[in-house]
Amino acid sequence: MSDRHHHHQHHDHDDDRPRAHDAPLSDVELRVRALESLLVDKGLVDRAALDALVDTYETKVGPRNGARIVARAWIDPEFRRRLLENATEAIAELGYIGRQGEDMVALENTRDVHNMVVCTLCSCYPWPVLGLPPVWYKSAPYRSRAVIDPRGVLREFGVDVGADVEVRIWDSTAELRYLVLPERPPGTEGMSEEELAALVTRDAMIGVAKVPSPAPPSARGAKR
Amino acid sequence: MTARPDLDALPAIPRDDEGPVFRAPWQAQAFAMAVSLHERGAFTWKEWAKRLADEIATARERGEVDDGRRYYHDWLAALEKLVAEKQLLRADELTRRKDEWERAARETPHGKPIELRPTAS
Numbered sequence: 348m349s350d351r352h353h354h355h356q357h358h359d360h361d362d363d364r365p366r367a368h369d370a371p372l373s374d375v376e377l378r379v380r381a382l383e384s385l386l387v388d389k390g391l392v393d394r395a396a397l398d399a400l401v402d403t404y405e406t407k408v409g410p411r412n413g414a415r416i417v418a419r420a421w422i423d424p425e426f427r428r429r430l431l432e433n434a435t436e437a438i439a440e441l442g443y444i445g446r447q448g449e450d451m452v453a454l455e456n457t458r459d460v461h462n463m464v465v466c467t468l469c470s471c472y473p474w475p476v477l478g479l480p481p482v483w484y485k486s487a488p489y490r491s492r493a494v495i496d497p498r499g500v501l502r503e504f505g506v507d508v509g510a511d512v513e514v515r516i517w518d519s520t521a522e523l524r525y526l527v528l529p530e531r532p533p534g535t536e537g538m539s540e541e542e543l544a545a546l547v548t549r550d551a552m553i554g555v556a557k558v559p560s561p562a563p564p565s566a567r568g569a570k571r
Numbered sequence: 572m573t574a575r576p577d578l579d580a581l582p583a584i585p586r587d588d589e590g591p592v593f594r595a596p597w598q599a600q601a602f603a604m605a606v607s608l609h610e611r612g613a614f615t616w617k618e619w620a621k622r623l624a625d626e627i628a629t630a631r632e633r634g635e636v637d638d639g640r641r642y643y644h645d646w647l648a649a650l651e652k653l654v655a656e657k658q659l660l661r662a663d664e665l666t667r668r669k670d671e672w673e674r675a676a677r678e679t680p681h682g683k684p685i686e687l688r689p690t691a692s
Binding site: 371372373375376377378379380381382383384385386389391392393396397400401 | 596597599600601602603604606607608610611613643644647650651654659660664665666668669671672673676677679687
């Protein structure tokens with residue numbers, strides 16, 4: 348099995364308070380968890396209803412920044428090179444800067460390698476680039492299964508990775524976050540940067556989807 | 572799914588044309604809790620807006636810069652107070668539960684999801 352799990356020391360990831368490095372959740376995160384779990388226990392709110400609300404707004408941080416980065420990398424080989432060499436700087440060139448000073452690494456998906464990002468501890472996620480994490484990203488089954496059975500998880504997302512393709516799982520941390528640079532789909536020759544950016548999905552930048560070729564809307568798969 | 576919360580009634584919520592904008596996941600969770608509690612009738616939206624405005628005004632008096640960065644800190648503090656005032660939860664329950672989460676987080680090895688085990692209490 349060629350699948351690799353890239354493991355990194357995890358630290359906290361709150362936006363505005365320095366804390367002990369061994370504390371994985373910040374003070375506000377603990378308060379939110381305390382309040383939420385008590386309200387759910389007492390039946391005062393419904394967990395599914397909360398998740399649905401969060402889901403509604405999950406794309407509302409840094410809405411399409413990541414897609415623009417990917418589109419630029421597809422059409423500008425020099426930018427692509429800089430992105431893969433030093434993603435933090437290349438992304439800053441476009442004016443997107445992580446508020447928390449975290450470093451970004453871009454992972455290039457190719458015919459031979461499929462990269463997929465997970466945070467197994469507490470769902471670190473590059474919000475400024477990708478927006479709020481989807482609810483499933485934070486779910487325990489996704490986090491643990493992505494490491495144990497990445498191909499199975501990918502299949503559930505509708506991505507069949509051939510046996511000859513190496514699957515790499517990247518575990519993000521507070522300091523180091525990943526952006527998957529998906530393969531540019533065929534049939535996009537001559538498209539503008541803006542048109543390309545519109546094709547790039549959040550899931551593709553996490554590595555749980557491929558960017559579909561432009562096709563009539565009816566032919567597109569439903570997005571999870 | 573549900574009616575959209577009346578964002579216009581709230582003091583200066585960070586938003587765009589389509590709705591609220593969050594800086595971190597916990598902020599969206601805090602937002603969702605207030606909206607959900609209101610939908611369940613725990614308090615009126617007017618009560619909530621007033622409570623939040625008071626919290627922001629207090630923060631301003633403390634000398635907090637009013638640039639939106641602390642909006643959801645104030646939001647969470649207002650919500651904690653309102654649920655206590657409405658006797659939905661007791662303040663000591665919240666403190667205890669927070670400690671439990673902190674312990675769970677510290678005792679969880681990297682690679683395992685942080686989960687709260689039921690405790691005998």
